[in-house]
Amino acid sequence: MNKYALLKTTAFALASAAILGLAQPAAAQDEQVSACLITKTDINPFFVKMKEGATQKAEELGIELSTYAGRVDGDHETQQQAMESCIAAGVDGVLITASDTKAIVPLVRRAREAGILVIALDTPLQPLDAADATFATDNFEAGRLIGAWAKATLGEEAENARIAFLDLNESQPSVGVLRDQGFMTGFGIDTADPNQWGDEDDPRIVGHEATNGNEEGGRRAMENLLQVDPNLNVVYTINEPAAAGAYEALNAFGKADDVTIVSIDGGCPGVQNVAEGIIGATAQQYPLLMASMGIEAIAQYAEDGTVPEPSEGLDFFNTGVNLVTDDPVEGIPSISVEEGLERCWG
């Protein structure tokens, strides 16, 4: 710890020397607390909301916040450069939603060696303990909730359900796998290997298709699975844009009324779709909370060196997830659409 503190002071000194052109090691003592937020993209409302949460909280606590974002989801290089800038600037903490959860690990290690608190937001690193802490939605639980809800809503018919899975993409990222396998667990499908989809042999599964998490992909994927089985009646979707696309396809096939769509995210257009009966239920997550809690944790760490603890029974800090529906079923906690709309993002 001493070594880290020393390194940190040195980094501060070097950074301020570089900026001011002066060597003032003493200045590091009462330096303002600073933090970095690195998100996957600046496009997705989810990350926009995250940035909003971080910025608000940082202003409130008087923390200097720098934000960075990749160009697109999967843009590792930009995140790498951002991480390097943050290390060079000698910030107190970094909040990151990593695009490449493995490749970023060596840099994360370097940051931690320089005494920087690194918190993974939303997306766990691989391995998970590469970061000091992870603040995320329990994606498995999110999936489990909508799976259980779908099963209960179908009642006895759940035995003969025909289920389509509209997943994120072919590389099977952890978020996508957790939601998918969580749904199966909630619905009562044997997941076989819970670290991947596609290895299950439950006859109720119609198939898995990639959507890239947008409307266009959702529509295409839905059409493809309708081709495999025109009588499918349950659709799991990775997020609400994919669900909106799926609904378009179902509508075009004249099946919109016979199918139950469930989704995950809790974005405002998505919750609106729940209100209008397009989506049966969605599991809402809270990006704003993730980021603001992350900033609080950095402030705490800068003050007394406390590293945040994971939630009980989990290896990460759970920022919460709620099932949003106006057709609640007994035994599955949920919030109303009205409340969902109040707490929605994007």
Added chain:
Amino acid sequence: MSDMSKQEGVAEQFAQFDHVTRGPLATVQRFLHANPTMVPFIVLLLSTVIFGLISPNFFSAFNLSLIMQQVAIVGTLAAAQSLVILTAGIDLSVAAVMVMVSVIMGRLSVDFGVPVPLAILAGMLCGLGTGAVNGLLVTAVRLPPFITTLGTWNVFLALNYYFSGRETIRSQTLDAEAPLLKLFGERFEVGGAVLTWGVVLMVAIFIVLWYVLQYTAWGRRVYAVGDDKEAAELAGIRTNRILVSVYMAAGFIVALAAWSSIGRVGSVSPTSFFEANLQSITAVVIGGISLFGGRGSILGPMLGALIVGVFNSGLRLAGVEVLWQLFATGWLIILAVAIDQWIRKVSA
């Protein structure tokens, strides 16, 4: 034109030499050289027949028409892309412009209360404008098309996020406030096949382009500029004007694709079609249009887009994983360019 007749003359002179050595393969080579649409046509025919035999449900009017619906947007973009590639250029910005224009049409009509036809008109003008920007950068500033459109791709992408506020306009909102934007998503049935007006639009654009490129002076100049810009200039063609007009025509077609895409997706989504620029280039290349410009039939890219659609649908219905669909598309591209190179040797 003079170039062509010279080539024919040379071919005639050497015909007697070749006669001894030319095997059946060389005959095929010459045939394909003379009929550039034959390669994609044969591939499409063969793949349709093969998938019809091995994949259940593939060979139904319904499935075949669904493939048409699925390729309609990329196919329309490929029409625009073909024009540019015929001039030995490339347009990496097509998808970004398309999404941006759809956002402009959507925002104007839903959020700013502009009458929908005017919003559509504004979108069309925007498409022409982006084409003019690309064209002027390529001609007046003399930047390579690849660099130009790589740059404008990013610029238009950024503007797209700016205009959209990164927010989707929901399908139900469009139904209520601007149903005309979804016109090309309307379906109709023809003997078991379900088509959308978007499919009709794609086919119509290709037919119009085919006519224009075959039978108008402008069309022949486009080919001439693509084949050999200097020779075209010496022949008195104002090549820069042709180039700018090509990029503007492409921009206009992209704007039509934008309108069509709203019907296809249902909503106005700033995040859709991220890979569509590369998909349009894929369709053009598989369709047998030479990336070196000046050669290939405009109908090829439509067949190219359909080939990709047929492969994806056929493999899926045969129960093949999605990654193998990518694998197959990759080899199709390589094969198509290899065949193109081989055919080119006839004239070498």
